[in-house]
Amino acid sequence: MQRVTQKSIGWSLQAVVALVFTLIVLAISAALIGFNHQQLTTLTLRDAEGDFQRIAGNVRNELAGSLRIAGSVLDTATLTIDPELPPEQLATTLTLVLKDLEKVLPAAMGIFVGRPDGTHVVTQLIDDAKPPEISTDLKDGVYAFMIVEPSPDGQMVRWIVADQDGREVRRIAPQPTAFDPRKRPWYGFGLASPGTVLTPPYRFGNVPEAGITLAREARQKPGVVFGVDMTLASLDQFLDRLRFPPELELLVFDASGALIAHPHGNSYRMIRQADQENRLLTVDDLKSPLLSGMYKVFQEAPGQQERNASFTVNGERYFGRTEKVGDGFDNLFISLAVPYDTMMGPAEQIRLSLLVISGGSVIFALLIVLLASRHLALPLRRATGDIRRIMKFEFGQTQPAQSHVIEVQELSRAIDTLELALRNFMRYVPAALVRRIIGRTFSSELGGKRQPVTLLFTDVAGFTTMAEGLDPEQVMSKTSRYFSEVGAELVRSGATIDKYIGDSIMAFWNAPEEREDHVALACLGALRASRRLDHLNAEFITEGGAPMPTRFGLHTGEAVVGNVGSVDRINYTALGHTVNMASRLEKLNKRYGTAILVSEAVREATKDQYVFRYVDKTVPDGAHQPIAVYELLGALDPDEPELKAPADRLETLPAWEQARSSYDSGDWRGACSKLDELAAIAPGDRLFQVYLQRCHANLQPSQAE
Structure with missing residues (x-):
């Protein structure tokens, strides 16, 4: 079963914490700066409006004062x-x-x-x-x-x-x-x-x-x-004195647009067009975009007593105010305008200062967050590394996370539990199978598929007799020690241990991980396990206990490999004739006194890598057709010197081939002669005794004749 996953962009915890905190700080700073700027803008506009009203009031008072003085003099003159x-x-x-x-x-x-x-x-x-x-x-x-x-x-x-x-x-x-x-x-x-x-x-x-x-x-x-x-020339001078800052523009005009006063009114009145036409100089005569813009603001709402307005001239924004002079000058209007940049300069300076302060605060806070998030992320990185090692089945290398954060402590304990559970899980389930389960390449559905596999069965000779002489605890301890040694070598050779059956082991190769050299690996595993048992049995004898001689059976062929069981408990195993044949080959060892019996299929697949000795062509229990069986003696690999075939077996191998040739041709006397010689050289080799008995049995009818 394949699991379809969609790749997504990954973010480190440290980056996420720093980013989120930065966004929060930036949002708060932006809100505060925006609010302060809005308030400063409102206050600045209010102050500008107040300044404009004050200037307009000064102009009004200047004109009214002049009228009072002139009126008093006029009243006196008309009387005197x-x-x-x-x-x-x-x-x-x-x-x-x-x-x-x-x-x-x-x-x-x-x-x-x-x-x-x-x-x-x-x-x-x-x-x-x-x-x-x-x-x-x-x-x-x-x-x-x-x-x-x-x-x-x-x-x-x-x-x-x-x-x-x-x-x-x-x-x-x-x-x-x-x-x-x-x-x-x-x-x-x-x-x-x-x-x-x-x-x-x-x-x-x-x-x-x-x-x-x-x-x-x-x-x-x-x-x-x-x-x-x-x-009105003196009013020009008065307006000039009121002009602060210098960017402030002041203008007095009447409803028709005639220029009444301006800080530079004298120079403006030098325009001769009005002289030639015998009329007052108008605002539009001045050819000033700003002054025309100020008058245009008045024209857009001529009936209003006073009005604030924003307008743009040549791409520059201005804030202005126009109001009626009053006090006898109802036809006169004063207009004021100041560039937004000038008016908002202090506010902009304050906002810039706030931006600098906020920026510095964000950077300082970000450094603190980076340190804090690193302190938080470091144990998580270690935990991630531990989980990664556990997923690779590298146990015993986890480091407890040193953190005061409760969640991190709980995660550390969970990782310890995970390692313990997975390690124990691998004791019950083959490691290769566990890897595929973890890697999500293994289906847990019931059923299997037909594929080539190599099966191995083992059995301990005389186990029942040995177990009767020991306490159950001793049997359990000794058996576990035995399985640990044999199983380790089989797994090292790529085997999937299916199950432990009493004192027997069932293992197979090429499933779940497929290998083209699975037959050779099975032979290698059997030889390694056999040699390892030689050392282990020597230890048992030294300790005063009985050895555990083991017989191996190997066969290769097609079998159905998959999940067998029920919905609540399944077993990954192999089923079929190949499995049964491997088990029967293991039992044949007892007949021939051999340690590792393999089928002809195994021998044909690996004859260039291992040394075999022909044993017999027989019909195993439960089979219908005779098959040739061979004894696996050793490996030809120079890198594995301990797996070489025993010297005594190699010495007798040529003579055995001669004896077998005579036996197959029906030369019973010649076969008996060769077998007698072999039995004398290797009295402990039961195979020679089996064939010698067969030769004698075949000679007796001939002698009777």
């Missing part, structure tokens, strides 16, 4: 300044107010009065953004007075440039202008509201600047509007 003063005197008065205002409000660019008759008086600071009517080579010019008055030919404008103290530096002659204060947004807003009004950001008419205007109708003169122009 007479708008009906002559334009130049009114401009000088406004200069004093602007001079004080710019100290506390750098964003204030100018202060003005607009009358219902179209007169417009403006006092403004001149710096980088000079009106185009004023020459750029003025070194001492600080203030510019713009005076617009109606005339029969239409609106006329004249410019006066003053120094720090208000003294005139240059005067520019009047010239026509299309400027009419009554058409400006602030004028209509001022008249429509009882209080101070704030215009949306717009482009100033006399300078290429964007800004806002705070306007209020005069309290003493209806129809007259006072106003303060505030540029």
Whole structure:
């Protein structure tokens, strides 16, 4: 019966323990690192959101503070300044107010009065953004007075440039202008509201600047509007101061996308496209992917008061926030954005540190596990080696596992039990059969197969008489000693000992392990056992006991070999005529006084390796046809000197062949003569006596005639 097995990948216990522990540690470390990273990310985003709200609040407070200051000054001006003063005197008065205002409000660019008759008086600071009517080579010019008055030919404008103290530096002659204060947004807003009004950001008419205007109708003169122009350039500077870290991007824009403020707003406003089209610079005019992306986030949800969003620009991820400025600037929005890598840098550093620490911990723990698993696996390896040796039937070499692990101790005891059981099992079952059972190449099903085998039977001459003179214990001891010696030699020669029958042994070759030289091995086993018994009997005699002379019978042929018995107990044996013939050959030894009788089939198979002596052609008990039988005298192998044929037998062998030839030809007298000579040379050889008796019996009828 063949057992089909499927090969699978094997893993050592040490590797499995180390791998499982490593996976567990890695899983726990990964979970902790993931949880920490998630918490750090959440905290970082929360901190970033808080920073964004703080920055937005600072911008809101900056604008609101500027409005409060400008509103207070405007309220005072509408109460204290007479708008009906002559334009130049009114401009000088406004200069004093602007001079004080710019100290506390750098964003204030100018202060003005607009009358219902179209007169417009403006006092403004001149710096980088000079009106185009004023020459750029003025070194001492600080203030510019713009005076617009109606005339029969239409609106006329004249410019006066003053120094720090208000003294005139240059005067520019009047010239026509299309400027009419009554058409400006602030004028209509001022008249429509009882209080101070704030215009949306717009482009100033006399300078290429964007800004806002705070306007209020005069309290003493209806129809007259006072106003303060505030540029957004100072808000750029304020945003620049709030820009930390440097990667942080800030932007203020209105709902239409017009650029209101940016840390680099001055340089952005150098774009001439807006100047040429007389409009505010838009975010998209800046050609900045990041700023356009920030504005796009606003466009995706324009109605929200505030919104956090993540977006990607040129493959880099950003976290941003957009919210309404409020406090009178409901049309303005502030947007902030920072790269994820910058924002998450500390968190990433912490995660990297955790990874390094976890990695070191895993390596350290792995070393400990490897040592522990090696300490655990070492006794198991020894146990595996012991089991492997036991499976090879190498007994007596097991080493008890030294371990404090209970399971390992139990395994060690189980291995000891296994060795004891298998060793004893082999005492009851042939070793070759046990090997095949262990190797799963032996079927335990009842039945057998026909195959060539060589059978051997032994029997102790005079055993019954010897046993009657001994106690049962002595018989058991002596018999066991005898079987140990004979059985050892038979097994050494490849025999399968079938059974011990009283004082007899049944053994066979070529099953279960098949050997082409099984006949020669059987002869070898018989000779070895016979020689071993010579030594053993010498020991018995020395000890004062009786020897145990043994007779052997060998025959080869086909037999049925397999399992015989019942479902609960079986015996691996050989059955058939060949078996019976070997047993009968053993019994024939008693007739001829021989020790090892073999059949002609055995002799023909091994005549080149062993020395045989023809014995007789006879019909064994229970047989129907006569067969030739031979006595096995010895081996021709020079490596086995103890197995050589005895010298006395070799000396008589030629004469015996002559005597046998005379006997076979019917020359009874010649045969008797030769046999008489042989009997004289070897008086103890019973074969000669048997044939001598036959010759005399054949001579008597001849003499009677």
